[in-house]
Amino acid sequence: MPELQEQEERLQFDRFDHDDAWELGTLLVGLGRQRGHAVTVDIRLGDHQLFHYALPGTSPDNDDWIERKIRVVRRFGHSSYLVGQSYRDRGTTFEAQPHLDPARYAAHGGCFPIILRGTGPIGTITVSGLPQLDDHRLVVEALELFLDGKRSGKGTA
Template identity: 85%
Template sequence: MTPELQEQEERLRFDRFDHDDAWELGSRLVGMARERGHAVTVDIRLGDQQVFHCALAGTTPDNDDWIERKIRVVRRFGRSSYRIGQSYRDRGTTFEEQAHLDPALYAAHGGCFPIILKGTGPVGTVTVSGLPQLDDHRLVVEALGLFLESKAG
């Protein structure tokens, strides 16, 4: 699965991304979650600034904690939180066993994806928490793909 995750990060890149884009992407994610009956929290950051945050009914403060822990992984490694966790699973171990990072601060669980600018690199994060980790990851990837398609057309 790791090559697929790598391909996603290469494909889902932006020419530009600003506060208005964060609002549009975040609103799209919230709409998708509502349509599917998912209780999730959605968070988008540009650098250190939280520019979008929405906690749907059925979520708890634990979702905010998961978001912070996933974001730390993406900021540290520059890759999606699911890809980082999967890279350890592919080697027959776990992030928690081998990364030597405090699991109270870092979670290599799916749902956080870097906002990558072409020619620049990661400038922010988009994160979902509330579903099983692969579903969190897939929801973010789907929304990013739809968002980028809408900008290309």
């Protein structure tokens, strides 16, 4: 779990706006398309959905998973994969918690908080369609590419 915590400490933004959502979202869609992944991508700033795209092969079920993963990130302030892993590390499951309805919450990988440096979580980046660790890794990879491009001044295009 230290690796998951390190990701959240490292993958933070100095600023995030609509244009960043578009650039990051199209980067994620491009990665999914290149690899033949049937994924849905969603990016939100608070409750405002700034980007949403479903590649061929997805279904409305992916949208349901996205909503459930987002609720986990909003409630706990950490990636959906980190939250689920924290329960597994304690020898239990997120789904076993009686106060969290699994029809509303899914601590499965694929939703990562948009963390503004010095402020905290301000939104979410979510992928649905792959096994949970692969969803998580795809989001982390895109964030690394995006943020490295911003820091170098080259962008991600």
